[in-house]
Amino acid sequence: MTVPANSPVPTTGPIQGASTTARSVLKIDDLVAGYGGGxxxxxxxxxxxxxxxxxxxxxxxxxKSTLMATISGLLRxxxxxxxxxxxxxxxxxTRQILRLGVVQVPQNHSLFRDMTVRENVELGGxxxxxxxxxxxxxxxxxxVFPQIAGWAGQKAxxxxxxxxxxxxxxxxxxxxxxxLLLDEPSMGLAPKILxxxxxxxxxxxxxxxxxxxxxxxxxxxxxxxTHGVVMENGRVRLSGTGREVLENPxxxxxxxxxxxxxx
Amino acid sequence: xxxxxxxxxxxxxxxxxxxxxxxxxxxGEGTVAGLIGPNGSGKTxxxxxxxxxxxxxxxxxxxxxxxxxxxxxxxxxxxGIGRTFQLTRIFPxxxxxxxxxxxxxxxxxxxxxxxxxxxxxxxxxxxxxxxAGTLSYGQRKLLExxxxxxxxxxxxxxxxxxxxxxxxxxxxxxARIRELNxxxxxxxxxxxxxxxxxxxxxxxxxxxxxxxxxxxxxxxVRTDRRVLDAYLGEDIEEAEEDSGEAxxxxxx
Numbered sequence: 001m002t003v004p005a006n007s008p009v010p011t012t013g014p015i016q017g018a019s020t021t022a023r024s025v026l027k028i029d030d031l032v033a034g035y036g037g038g039x040x041x042x043x044x045x046x047x048x049x050x051x052x053x054x055x056x057x058x059x060x061x062x063x064k065s066t067l068m069a070t071i072s073g074l075l076r077x078x079x080x081x082x083x084x085x086x087x088x089x090x091x092x093x094t095r096q097i098l099r100l101g102v103v104q105v106p107q108n109h110s111l112f113r114d115m116t117v118r119e120n121v122e123l124g125g126x127x128x129x130x131x132x133x134x135x136x137x138x139x140x141x142x143x144v145f146p147q148i149a150g151w152a153g154q155k156a157x158x159x160x161x162x163x164x165x166x167x168x169x170x171x172x173x174x175x176x177x178x179x180l181l182l183d184e185p186s187m188g189l190a191p192k193i194l195x196x197x198x199x200x201x202x203x204x205x206x207x208x209x210x211x212x213x214x215x216x217x218x219x220x221x222x223x224x225x226t227h228g229v230v231m232e233n234g235r236v237r238l239s240g241t242g243r244e245v246l247e248n249p250x251x252x253x254x255x256x257x258x259x260x261x262x263x
Numbered sequence: 264x265x266x267x268x269x270x271x272x273x274x275x276x277x278x279x280x281x282x283x284x285x286x287x288x289x290x291g292e293g294t295v296a297g298l299i300g301p302n303g304s305g306k307t308x309x310x311x312x313x314x315x316x317x318x319x320x321x322x323x324x325x326x327x328x329x330x331x332x333x334x335x336x337x338x339x340x341x342x343g344i345g346r347t348f349q350l351t352r353i354f355p356x357x358x359x360x361x362x363x364x365x366x367x368x369x370x371x372x373x374x375x376x377x378x379x380x381x382x383x384x385x386x387x388x389x390x391x392x393x394x395a396g397t398l399s400y401g402q403r404k405l406l407e408x409x410x411x412x413x414x415x416x417x418x419x420x421x422x423x424x425x426x427x428x429x430x431x432x433x434x435x436x437x438a439r440i441r442e443l444n445x446x447x448x449x450x451x452x453x454x455x456x457x458x459x460x461x462x463x464x465x466x467x468x469x470x471x472x473x474x475x476x477x478x479x480x481x482x483x484v485r486t487d488r489r490v491l492d493a494y495l496g497e498d499i500e501e502a503e504e505d506s507g508e509a510x511x512x513x514x515x
Contacts, residue, residue: 059455061426061456216301216302216496217495217497218495219495219496219498220496220497220498221496223498252491252494252495255495256457256461256484256485256494257458257460257485
């Protein structure tokens with residue numbers, strides 16, 4: 001298993017696999033972005049097929065979180081395009097991007113701890129100006145996550161880390177996202193809780209939400225997903241169906257290097 | 264080859280979180296050793312325990328044959344263990360030279376000359392009169408290296424020397440480490456940049472959840488199944504299927 005880490009691993013252009021026929025919700029083309037003097041993303045192209053779960057994995061510093069920040073408008077790219085349903089998101093404000101249907105659940109816990117679970121979920125709909133619509137959405141969200149309805153009156157700060165994650169998902173669903181961005185949802189969670197959180201991701205997807213997931217637990221993330229992308233050093237190095245990527249022996253070399261000294 | 268630095272069964276918990284669990288590592292005298300592992304695996308905590316910034320709950324730390332467990336950071340430094348930090352700790356409003364003189368700790372006449380030699384060695388002597396806060400991130404890393412070297416430690420612990428540093432400076436840092444090692448200096452390096460670690464280190468130790476899962480030369484470690492498991496994560500579906508087996512899948 002030796003992949004020269006500096007030479008490009010053959011990548012498929014558009015993601016190949018069983019569901020190539022699905023249309024793409026999001027198309028990213030040759031994206032270059034970074035902070036200060038350096039580029040973190042050095043020409044990233046990928047597509048997120050409608051109705052699927054696309055999982056981006058890669059070692060530390062690969063650019064996964066930067067990719068998320070660029071899609072949601074927190075970071076403006078230097079080059080390239082991010083196109084949602086034919087509309088270019090580059091240059092739009094985060095609020096406009098939210099209105100267009102891209103909702104992100106951040107890596108760190110972000111609930112208001114002293115507010116109730118219900119209040120936190122409702123806040124996800126703060127850009128909805130219609131109270132009736134908010135109530136209707138809240139009911140729909142509780143249908144996807146019946147367990148959360150049971151916690152509705154509790155303060156968010158009293159929930160476990162895994163439960164808080166579920167409430168953050170519920171909050172994001174309030175806008176019925178066209179594309180849901182999940183940035184390392186397993187961060188800081190015990191392996192047992194991981195299963196609950198991943199089941200919740202499946203539930204949201206089964207209810208029709210297209211998901212782009214960045215995950216540090218590469219194996220669990222890829223197994224969960226219909227499509228997989230491996231980033232390394234600001235570039236896409238492997239892509240395919242979740243299973244294809246999971247079973248590709250080159251993935252190990254992308255994490256651990258493989259061409260520095262002769263084997 | 265004799266062992267210069269050794270931790271033996273070190274435990275360290277923060278609240279309910281076990282950061283280090285029976286952690287035993289060895290660094291051979293005159294080697295460049297790497298310490299790698301996924302985020303949160305305990306690398307920096309182990310550095311903190313070795314250098315006295317965190318107290319071990321159990322276990323021992325030895326420098327050569329001397330037990331140095333839980334002694335104060337300045338005493339650890341005086342015994343010959345120098346250390347840099349993941350986020351550089353320099354004095355931004357002092358000049359580069361002043362930073363170096365703080366590190367040398369006394370104002371004997373040779374201190375300035377020696378400081379300048381170290382700055383020349385790492386390649387930032389031209390900035391000796393600049394405020395340290397005006398250096399780029401990579402140059403600060405070089406200053407920290409010079410700063411640690413001025414005390415002539417027996418072993419140098421580097422926490423992510425290549426992190427956030429551009430490629431030409433990464434190569435410069437690697438070249439300096441090689442030179443120092445050729446002259447006999449021992450290193451223990453935490454680093455996420457695998458090219459850097461695998462290209463530089465003689466031995467690599469891999470931590471996962473505070474425990475050593477593998478140790479050996481880079482080429483062996485890189486293909487070790489337990490190391491891949493640590494980096495790629497536990498597959499929760501498989502974990503469930505395997506949960507009834509006690510032999511960890513080792514037997515056929």
